[in-house]
Amino acid sequence: MTNPILELNDICYSYHSPKGETDALSHISFRVKKGEFLAIVGPSGCGKSTLLSIIAGLIPPESGEIHFASAPEENPEKRCCPRIGYMLQHDHLFEWRTIYRNVILGLEINRQLTPEKKERALELLKDYGLYKFKDKKPGELSGGMKQRAALIRTLLLDPDILLLDEPFSALDYQTRLSVSSDICNIIRSTKKTAILVTHDLSEAISLADRILVLSKRPARIKCDIPIHLTISGNSPLASRNAPEYQGYFNQLWKEISDENYIQLPQIARPASE
Amino acid sequence: MKTIYNSRKSPGQPLSNQEKYEYAQLRHHRLVIAVRFLIFAFFLAVWEFSAHMGYIDAFFFSSPSRVVLCFWNMVKDGTFFTNTGITLLETVASFLLVFLIGMLSATLLWYSSKCSEILEPYLVVLNSLPKSALAPLFIVWLGTGINTIIVAGISVAIFGSIINLYTGFRQVDEEKIKLIYTLGGSKRNAFIKVVLPGSIPTILSNMKVNIGLALVGVIIGEFLAARRGLGYLIIYGSQVFQLNMVITSIMILCVIAMALYQMIQALEHYYLKKL
Numbered sequence: 001m002t003n004p005i006l007e008l009n010d011i012c013y014s015y016h017s018p019k020g021e022t023d024a025l026s027h028i029s030f031r032v033k034k035g036e037f038l039a040i041v042g043p044s045g046c047g048k049s050t051l052l053s054i055i056a057g058l059i060p061p062e063s064g065e066i067h068f069a070s071a072p073e074e075n076p077e078k079r080c081c082p083r084i085g086y087m088l089q090h091d092h093l094f095e096w097r098t099i100y101r102n103v104i105l106g107l108e109i110n111r112q113l114t115p116e117k118k119e120r121a122l123e124l125l126k127d128y129g130l131y132k133f134k135d136k137k138p139g140e141l142s143g144g145m146k147q148r149a150a151l152i153r154t155l156l157l158d159p160d161i162l163l164l165d166e167p168f169s170a171l172d173y174q175t176r177l178s179v180s181s182d183i184c185n186i187i188r189s190t191k192k193t194a195i196l197v198t199h200d201l202s203e204a205i206s207l208a209d210r211i212l213v214l215s216k217r218p219a220r221i222k223c224d225i226p227i228h229l230t231i232s233g234n235s236p237l238a239s240r241n242a243p244e245y246q247g248y249f250n251q252l253w254k255e256i257s258d259e260n261y262i263q264l265p266q267i268a269r270p271a272s273e
Numbered sequence: 274m275k276t277i278y279n280s281r282k283s284p285g286q287p288l289s290n291q292e293k294y295e296y297a298q299l300r301h302h303r304l305v306i307a308v309r310f311l312i313f314a315f316f317l318a319v320w321e322f323s324a325h326m327g328y329i330d331a332f333f334f335s336s337p338s339r340v341v342l343c344f345w346n347m348v349k350d351g352t353f354f355t356n357t358g359i360t361l362l363e364t365v366a367s368f369l370l371v372f373l374i375g376m377l378s379a380t381l382l383w384y385s386s387k388c389s390e391i392l393e394p395y396l397v398v399l400n401s402l403p404k405s406a407l408a409p410l411f412i413v414w415l416g417t418g419i420n421t422i423i424v425a426g427i428s429v430a431i432f433g434s435i436i437n438l439y440t441g442f443r444q445v446d447e448e449k450i451k452l453i454y455t456l457g458g459s460k461r462n463a464f465i466k467v468v469l470p471g472s473i474p475t476i477l478s479n480m481k482v483n484i485g486l487a488l489v490g491v492i493i494g495e496f497l498a499a500r501r502g503l504g505y506l507i508i509y510g511s512q513v514f515q516l517n518m519v520i521t522s523i524m525i526l527c528v529i530a531m532a533l534y535q536m537i538q539a540l541e542h543y544y545l546k547k548l
Contacts, residue, residue: 058454085455088452092448092449094466094467094470094471106456109453109466157456157457
């Protein structure tokens with residue numbers, strides 16, 4: 001087992017307002033290995049996004065520690081970029097910039113607009129089929145293309161860990177299936193470590209190596225399920241046909257619905273896709 | 274619209290639905306412009322006719338021919354150029370200063386929410402205060418010169434402008450600002466990359482309001498403390514019962530107001546086209 005790239009120890013967080021205190025996270029601890037694809041599922045409003053914001057360093061935890069392992073190949077030049085890439089729910093491409101200028105936004109902010117990086121941006125646009133749209137405005141692209149552009153924007157900063165906060169939930173179902181498999185392939189081929197927050201159980205099973213189930217608020221880790229699908233290595237779409245898929249789905253469904261106090265239907269629920 | 278003329282090249286052919294639509298649009302557009310001119314011409318004709326027939330007293334109400342004559346005399350003796358020039362200069366100067374001060378203050382308020390919370394009641398009071406009440410103070414403090422008039426122009430537009438711009442800055446999507454932070458950006462990056470470009474429509478509409486208000490302030494200032502300018506001509510003309518001069522000056526003001534507004538409009542069109 002390789003060393004963990006990210007380690008969370010006993011993270012607690014609560015929101016404060018004049019009306020009082022709301023516990024969001026209670027004693028969250030887990031580790032993520034390099035190259036691992038971790039999915040976090042849980043009932044809505046349980047603090048999944050808060051957890052990602054804490055990992056990304058946007059808000060400090062109230063207690064607990066976060067450790068990042070420094071990669072051996074780390075060079076000083078890389079330090080000026082954030083080590084964590086964060087993909088938000090919406091693409092948030094700016095309508096006043098072309099796709100190319102949107103994609104290089106992160107480089108612009110980190111003062112890394114070197115010719116090599118610009119070259120890399122164009123390469124990525126080519127790889128992900130957006131090259132001929134590089135001078136278009138975001139409004140002229142489909143939802144899936146915009147989400148891919150947003151991914152390129154994140155990847156150009158070369159983050160060690162990618163955080164994905166329900167990045168497909170704003171897309172319609174069909175686009176969602178194809179974009180999620182696209183993005184999964186991109187992440188796998190670049191061997192990035194990724195943490196995906198989602199409420200879609202099938203998405204979690206088909207994309208991730210491991211699934212963390214959070215309880216409802218205040219969120220704690222309810223269970224940690226490693227996923228082993230026999231046709232892994234194929235596309236996430238194909239992995240939905242793996243024989244183990246149904247079992248994982250039922251297990252997750254049970255964990256989540258226990259949490260919501262909903263009775264599991266007596267008839268075995270088919271994961272009809 | 275251009276396709277209309279192309280389609281005329283083959284006269285035998287019936288119009289396609291798209292061409293019919295474009296043709297209808299063109300006719301509608303021409304009708305609107307024609308009626309606008311007709312209303313103006315009708316108004317002038319009625320005015321001239323009633324003055325000529327003695328239905329209204331031309332000494333008090335003037336008439337289009339007298340206005341044109343007065344305008345011509347003003348051009349000949351140069352009063353048109355000096356007075357219009359000075360009013361334009363004052364208006365443009367106050368407009369630019371309002372823009373500059375407004376942007377700087379709104380930026381400062383955006384940067385520091387503490388600051389904006391502290392200053393909010395002051396801004397509200399100053400914004401709702403009738404600024405003409407301040408004009409006598411400006412005269413005492415600054416004398417009767419171009420400075421007083423420019424300050425009067427600024428005072429009318431500035432507070433509304435700050436509130437408006439600040440509100441516009443605040444309405445920028447929080448998630449877009451969060452995106453900048455996830456990319457490792459600072460608050461300054463968030464302002465330059467998101468808030469400012471995202472607020473350009475607000476800034477442009479604010480400029481349209483400001484140019485009108487600056488003109489209002491300048492005319493108020495000239496009423497009270499000027500030796501030159503269109504506002505001075507209006508007050509002077511009414512005092513010596515030269516109402517031709519008063520109405521001519523008002524007409525010139527109409528044209529100035531429209532021209533200034535159109536300039537901002539052109540800027541807006543340019544921006545929208547670029548987008």
